[in-house]
Amino acid sequence: MINAKNSERNLQNSIPTRRIGRLGEGLEVALLLLPALLLLLVFTVWPTLNAFWLSFHRENLLGTERDWVGLANYAEMLRDPAFWRAVGATFLFAAIVVPVQLLLGLLAALMVARPFPGVALFRTLFFLTTAVPTAVAAVAWGWYLHPVGGTVNRWLEAVGLPAQPWLTSPELALPTLAVVTAWAGVGFTAILLTAGLQQIPEDLYEAARIDGAGAWRQFWHITLPMLSPTLFLVALLTVLTSLTAFGQIHLLTRGGPMESTTVWIYRIYQDAFFNFRFSYAAAQSVALFLVLLLLAALQFRGLGRRVHYE
Amino acid sequence: MLRRWLILAGIALGGLGLAQQRITIDFWHSMGGVLGEATEALVKDFNAAQNRVTVRSQFVGSYDDGLNKLRAALQAGGQGRPNVIQVYDIGARFMADSGAVLPLEDLARANNFDLSQFVPQPRNYYTVDGKLYGLAFNSSNPILYFNAQALEQAGIPYRNTWSLADLEAAARKLTIKDASGKTTRYGLSIPIDSWFMEQFSYNSGQYFCNNENGRKARATEVTFNNPAAVAFLDTWARLVREGVAANTGRNWADSQSLFAQGNAAIAVYSTASLTGVLRQVGNRFPVRTAFYPYLRERNGTAIGGAAVYLIRGFSDEQNAASWEFIRFLLRPETQAKWIIGTGYFPVVKGVTELPSVRQAYVRQPNYTTAVRQLETSKVNTASAGCLMGGFTEIRQIVQSAIEEALRGKPAQQALDEAKQRADQVLARYNASVRP
Numbered sequence: 001m002i003n004a005k006n007s008e009r010n011l012q013n014s015i016p017t018r019r020i021g022r023l024g025e026g027l028e029v030a031l032l033l034l035p036a037l038l039l040l041l042v043f044t045v046w047p048t049l050n051a052f053w054l055s056f057h058r059e060n061l062l063g064t065e066r067d068w069v070g071l072a073n074y075a076e077m078l079r080d081p082a083f084w085r086a087v088g089a090t091f092l093f094a095a096i097v098v099p100v101q102l103l104l105g106l107l108a109a110l111m112v113a114r115p116f117p118g119v120a121l122f123r124t125l126f127f128l129t130t131a132v133p134t135a136v137a138a139v140a141w142g143w144y145l146h147p148v149g150g151t152v153n154r155w156l157e158a159v160g161l162p163a164q165p166w167l168t169s170p171e172l173a174l175p176t177l178a179v180v181t182a183w184a185g186v187g188f189t190a191i192l193l194t195a196g197l198q199q200i201p202e203d204l205y206e207a208a209r210i211d212g213a214g215a216w217r218q219f220w221h222i223t224l225p226m227l228s229p230t231l232f233l234v235a236l237l238t239v240l241t242s243l244t245a246f247g248q249i250h251l252l253t254r255g256g257p258m259e260s261t262t263v264w265i266y267r268i269y270q271d272a273f274f275n276f277r278f279s280y281a282a283a284q285s286v287a288l289f290l291v292l293l294l295l296a297a298l299q300f301r302g303l304g305r306r307v308h309y310e
Numbered sequence: 311m312l313r314r315w316l317i318l319a320g321i322a323l324g325g326l327g328l329a330q331q332r333i334t335i336d337f338w339h340s341m342g343g344v345l346g347e348a349t350e351a352l353v354k355d356f357n358a359a360q361n362r363v364t365v366r367s368q369f370v371g372s373y374d375d376g377l378n379k380l381r382a383a384l385q386a387g388g389q390g391r392p393n394v395i396q397v398y399d400i401g402a403r404f405m406a407d408s409g410a411v412l413p414l415e416d417l418a419r420a421n422n423f424d425l426s427q428f429v430p431q432p433r434n435y436y437t438v439d440g441k442l443y444g445l446a447f448n449s450s451n452p453i454l455y456f457n458a459q460a461l462e463q464a465g466i467p468y469r470n471t472w473s474l475a476d477l478e479a480a481a482r483k484l485t486i487k488d489a490s491g492k493t494t495r496y497g498l499s500i501p502i503d504s505w506f507m508e509q510f511s512y513n514s515g516q517y518f519c520n521n522e523n524g525r526k527a528r529a530t531e532v533t534f535n536n537p538a539a540v541a542f543l544d545t546w547a548r549l550v551r552e553g554v555a556a557n558t559g560r561n562w563a564d565s566q567s568l569f570a571q572g573n574a575a576i577a578v579y580s581t582a583s584l585t586g587v588l589r590q591v592g593n594r595f596p597v598r599t600a601f602y603p604y605l606r607e608r609n610g611t612a613i614g615g616a617a618v619y620l621i622r623g624f625s626d627e628q629n630a631a632s633w634e635f636i637r638f639l640l641r642p643e644t645q646a647k648w649i650i651g652t653g654y655f656p657v658v659k660g661v662t663e664l665p666s667v668r669q670a671y672v673r674q675p676n677y678t679t680a681v682r683q684l685e686t687s688k689v690n691t692a693s694a695g696c697l698m699g700g701f702t703e704i705r706q707i708v709q710s711a712i713e714e715a716l717r718g719k720p721a722q723q724a725l726d727e728a729k730q731r732a733d734q735v736l737a738r739y740n741a742s743v744r745p
Contacts (some may be wrong), residue, residue: 062384062410063741147556147557147560167559270703270706275703275735276404
């Protein structure tokens with residue numbers, strides 16, 4: 001948009017006027033961006049830098065005095081079995097959330113991307129989970145999954161299956177939370193994928209049909225490649241959100257049972273706000289930050305090559 | 311004549327000016343729901359009862375949230391810190407070590423307040439290194455809750471004291487299973503909480519941490535693998551595996567709904583849960599409460615709940631205003647109103663003899679269980695409760711050990727392993743305290 005305007009001016013205006021125009025535009029852009037940048041600076045950049053700084057210190061009980069300890073917090077972190085358990089739980093969690101959410105989201109999107117009678121109803125139903133706040137969803141799931149007399153167990157028993165300790169057994173708690181998390185994210189995934197599907201030109205399918213391609217081949221050779229930029233974006237977002245999932249864990253299991261749901265970010269939260277080890281928590285935050293950064297970079301490089309851009 | 315009027319008018323205006331010069335102090339508390347309403351009512355009463363001090367109360371979320379807010383305020387150079395803050399029981403060592411607290415004992419002595427007016431256990435609990443730091447504000451202890459109807463149907467006579475063995479026998483008798491062997495009514499339900507392990511140790515005369523619960527000297531090791539705690543966890547785990555006791559996880563509410571719906575006949579909660587439990591049960595069945603169980607001989611439970619602390623760094627005038635608020639909280643009438651509204655027990659002597667309290671106890675005898683348990687508890691270092699730093703983190707470790715035992719790890723082994731981890735936490739805490 002701006003480029004188009006500029007090239008128009010290139011043709012029309014002499015050089016000095018163009019410079020002034022550019023300068024004015026730059027100022028305008030800067031002014032427009034300022035509020036957002038300020039917010040980002042105060043609420044994101046500064047705390048991030050602060051965490052880096054804090055991670056090289058050790059504090060007294062109330063955090064009113066601190067000493068420089070270099071990499072001691074990081075060294076302790078690498079030796080801490082609780083930290084590694086949390087890292088393991090985090091990746092297991094993501095390994096369940098991401099495929100489940102992508103698959104369900106894609107199925108939902110494929111069903112409602114093309115208009116049919118009553119499509120609005122189905123779209124609303126699929127997207128509804130997005131409108132439910134995490135806290136509300138977590139409390140509701142807490143009811144459904146209650147070990148004794150919860151709805152899910154009652155259904156299981158009604159069809160003759162044994163009740164399961166969904167959130168009270170260390171084996172089941174993390175997968176259960178992962179599915180709840182995927183459920184909550186399906187709506188958002190479906191919205192993005194639906195938008196992606198709708199951008200695929202209809203004439204491609206028409207051409208394919210004329211050439212005699214069936215539904216499966218159309219999906220494999222048109223839908224999937226054309227959708228891949230969106231799929232890539234959604235996959236990236238899902239990995240990142242699943243690695244930083246907090247609310248549902250806090251409300252449903254508080255990291256238990258037996259720390260099976262103490263994921264990385266929950267470990268950080270507990271070390272900071274319960275154990276009052278802010279600098280140690282800061283070191284773990286910095287490590288998580290670096291991992292997220294690395295993952296984002298890897299995904300951009302690796303997935304980026306196979307993505308089909310129009 | 312005119313002059314006299316002018317003088318009178320001057321006095322009146324001056325009086326008005328004085329009346330407006332009320333000192334405002336900030337009070338942070340963590341009482342939500344019914345308890346929060348009762349707390350706000352106390353503050354309102356205090357503000358209405360005199361015209362020198364205005365208490366501005368603020369609900370700051372959980373106790374941990376409150377501590378974090380305090381921490382943030384102190385880090386910012388003390389800006390916005392409260393005069394008075396409510397902090398949970400296990401924060402006692404931390405508060406004393408923080409250096410941020412004006413000990414209550416100093417103020418009491420300066421104001422000639424007789425400390426022997428305090429009920430001994432709450433006073434002992436908040437006494438650190440020989441000095442009383444906080445005022446026990448909301449004090450509770452753990453008790454047994456019985457479905458009296460189930461008890462009667464099973465032919466088990468009600469008693470107010472239960473050994474662990476008696477409790478186990480009763481729980482077995484109260485358990486109902488269907489033809490397939492699935493439990494339809496549990497005999498017992500205990501939420502997974504370290505507090506119940508701590509209290510069982512104390513009530514059996516054992517310590518939860520060394521140096522006599524950290525009362526003789528700073529605790530340097532935990533002792534939660536003591537014989538009483540091991541026996542308790544072993545029994546608990548066995549009953550869960552046999553389908554006699556329910557495992558509803560760490561969330562107290564999940565256990566409470568099980569009990570309230572008649573699906574567990576005995577439960578273990580705090581006295582502070584009483585109002586909520588009675589409300590949830592409604593008229594489904596009569597509820598009876600009893601003293602907390604013990605291993606061989608009943609020693610006495612420690613208090614739980616929270617205390618209020620005065621924060622350092624305010625002017626003498628401000629501190630005097632805070633003390634005035636504390637004095638108000640200690641008045642027997644205030645205590646009476648507080649305990650009737652909440653189910654906590656009084657922390658000064660002579661409150662239970664007040665007519666309003668006696669009437670309330672006659673109306674709902676279950677409220678007397680906590681007070682009688684307190685009165686009949688031996689006063690010693692075991693029932694004073696463990697005083698140590700890093701307690702919040704150590705509780706998490708104990709809770710994980712409980713979960714491991716409920717899944718089949720031998721109780722002794724689970725607690726021994728947890729002790730290794732907890733000792734590291736304690737050592738790290740002790741190292742972080744600068745004398």
